[in-house]
Amino acid sequence: MxxxxxxxxxxxxxxxxxxxxxxxxxxxxxxxxxxxxxxxxxxxxxxxxxxxxxxxxxxxxxxxxxxxxxxxxxxxxxxxxxxxxxxxxxxxxxxxxxxxxxxxxxxxxxxxxxxxxxxxxxxxxxxxxxxxxxxxxxxxxxxxxxxxxxxxxxxxxxxxxxxxxxxxxxxxxxxxxxxxxxxxxxxxxxxxxxxxxxxxxxxxxxxxxxxxxxxxxxxxxxxxxxxxxxxxxxxxxxxxxxxxxxxxxxxxxxxxxxxxxxxxxxxxxxxxxxxxxxxxxxxxxxxxxxxxxxxxxxxxxxxxxxxxxxxxxxxxxxxxxxxxxxxxSGVTPTTPATTPPTTPPTTPPTTPPTSPPPGGRTCAATYSILGQWPGGFQGDVRVTAGGAAISGWTVTWTFGNGQTVNQAWNATVTSSGSTVTARNVGYNGSLGAGASANFGFIGAWNGTNAAPALSCTAS
Structure with missing residues (x-):
């Protein structure tokens, strides 16, 4: 202006x-x-x-x-x-x-x-x-x-x-x-x-x-x-x-x-x-x-x-x-409460990343809720390579409260019941040691929207 x-x-x-x-x-x-x-x-x-x-x-x-x-x-x-x-x-x-x-x-x-x-x-x-x-x-x-x-x-x-x-x-x-x-x-x-x-x-x-x-x-x-x-x-x-x-x-x-x-x-x-x-x-x-x-x-x-x-x-x-x-403030990402507010959260809740062992083809994944509204939310997952370069990654989690993924970007996401599997797409699978890629999604929830535990597998 x-x-x-x-x-x-x-x-x-x-x-x-x-x-x-x-x-x-x-x-x-x-x-x-x-x-x-x-x-x-x-x-x-x-x-x-x-x-x-x-x-x-x-x-x-x-x-x-x-x-x-x-x-x-x-x-x-x-x-x-x-x-x-x-x-x-x-x-x-x-x-x-x-x-x-x-x-x-x-x-x-x-x-x-x-x-x-x-x-x-x-x-x-x-x-x-x-x-x-x-x-x-x-x-x-x-x-x-x-x-x-x-x-x-x-x-x-x-x-x-x-x-x-x-x-x-x-x-x-x-x-x-x-x-x-x-x-x-x-x-x-x-x-x-x-x-x-x-x-x-x-x-x-x-x-x-x-x-x-x-x-x-x-x-x-x-x-x-x-x-x-x-x-x-x-x-x-x-x-x-x-x-x-x-x-x-x-x-x-x-x-x-x-x-x-x-x-x-x-x-x-x-x-x-x-x-x-x-x-x-x-x-x-x-x-x-x-x-x-x-x-x-x-x-x-x-x-x-x-x-x-x-x-x-x-x-x-x-x-x-x-x-x-x-x-x-010195604040670092924290684990969300089990029951989130029904209004958009002021602090995006996250789960701590999985801890990969040093070396080898490993990866860690961190889950964040960027925004939440009645019945819907936007999620983001950050995938980080471990101590060695990787050529691909797969992240899986199981929703514990009936949440679903409706659409996603920067990953191929499929669901089987409450289990969600996200795989890299062609442009973001190859990561150098310590490098990261993000993918996001729009999800639905009702009642409780607790963050799930993630598992990351590298290839």
Whole structure:
């Protein structure tokens, strides 16, 4: 979102006919290459393997550098992440206080998503910076960023292409990622879609695999911004389904709310994000020239607006669903209670991985519930090779409470009664020693949804 840009103008654009997305799935990043926050399957995980589901808001720091108390206020309302608006100097800034911003995030136990805002609408907005110029800014701030990989995600450029020649996004984003890696950045990278972030021409969706493959570290997450283009549940779920089906990591990096009939369907965004284990970062804390998008009037946490109350205190909102990053709390994956709550859990329950003996062709598997709702849930299983490389894996478990698997991705899953067998597919069976792959599924439950014990066999 550009501070001076009204997302409602996008309501005039028609949504193009959906094209088939590529079906190639991103391979999991080798575990021994992980530095700080990184991608595992479709998830963002911390260095210790704990899944991080972003729950936070955007803070317009570059225009209100004196509002440093906002970090503590956002944290106090339950957020685990804040996306911080910075400027490269091309249009705003330059933000030379990156070290201080990171310190504020760490002091308040927030994951820090840092973004250069100057790129907003490049190609359509004449004053916008290019993604290459944004990378040059990150290089200039490298000394403040190196060593912060556990705490910082670098969002290379906000909404980096407008509606003019949106196809240029693919080459520009590929080059930006590669330039970041060539210059030694090991952080989790986030990239926004074109069309002012809303990807209504589906350039990001249809070129997602190309972008992910461009990262030599396999450590990039895609980010969609949802405003007036996403004003129906169908538009939202269809877009999210394409990414889930193809195993592409995604966050909802910005979204607004339905303050009139043509605006974004925030209720569907919130419920779908929770059900799918997707991170979201709502726009924005305060200071908008269109104050309908402010969450706190005049940056005052005691004056939450309708939007602020909804995002922090409502169903599937931040307070109900956010979990603090384990880098701050020291929490590691834990065994779930036998009887889970009937509302979506704030802490994804997991079973401890099976413990493979050292050496040999062995594997371990860890079961997690990423989201749960009455009658349904989303599960995720992480398979990790033991002390030697493996060429294939099979995971089996037996549900003890009548649960069933309805659909799955990144594995061939079959059921016989309560016993479930999941086998690798062609692209994720070969794992180096210590490397991991994830597969996911949508299941049904009724009454109790205890996590089963897993058995993993390697070949």
């Amino acid at each position: 550009q501070r001076y840009f009204n997302p409602r103008r996008l309501a005039a654009f028609g949504v193009a006919v959906l094209a088939a997305a590529t079906s190639i799935v991103l391979l999991a990043r080798p575990a021994d290459a992980a530095v700080g926050l990184h991608i595992s399957g479709t998830n963002i995980v911390e260095a210790n393997g704990q899944t991080l589901v972003m729950r936070g808001v955007n803070h317009p720091h570059v225009w209100f550098t004196g509002q440093t108390s906002s970090f503590a206020n956002i944290k106090a309302l339950g957020a685990n992440t804040v996306r911080v608006v910075l400027g490269s100097g091309k249009r705003w800034g330059p933000s030379t206080d990156v070290g201080n911003v990171i310190a504020l995030c760490k002091q308040n136990k927030l994951i820090c998503v840092l973004e250069v805002h100057d790129t907003t609408g490049y190609g359509e907005e004449g004053a916008a910076a290019s993604l290459d110029e944004a990378v040059n800014y990150w290089i200039s701030q490298k000394s403040a960023l190196v060593g912060q990989e556990n705490y910082v995600v670098i969002n290379i450029g906000n909404e980096p292409i407008g509606n003019t020649n949106a196809a240029q996004w693919t080459a520009a984003t590929t080059a930006a990622i590669q330039k970041m890696r060539t210059n030694g950045f090991e952080h989790l990278l986030m990239v926004d879609g074109p069309n002012w972030g809303q990807d209504w021409q589906y350039v990001m969706r249809d070129n997602a695999q190309t972008i992910l493959d461009a990262d030599s570290q396999r450590n990039t997450v895609l980010s969609i911004h949802m405003y007036a283009v996403f004003n129906t549940a169908t538009a939202i779920t269809d877009y999210l389904n394409r990414f889930r089906t193809n195993g592409w990591p995604l966050v909802i990096g910005e979204f607004g709310w339905r303050f009139n009939a043509n605006e974004v369907d925030h209720e569907t965004i919130l419920s779908e994000a929770q059900a799918r284990g997707l991170g979201y970062l709502a726009w924005s804390w305060s200071g908008n020239t269109d104050p309908i998008l402010d969450m706190a009037t005049n940056f005052d946490p005691n004056q939450l607006t309708t939007w602020g109350q909804r995002i922090f205190n409502g169903a599937n909102g931040i307070k109900a669903t956010a979990k603090e990053a384990s880098i701050y």
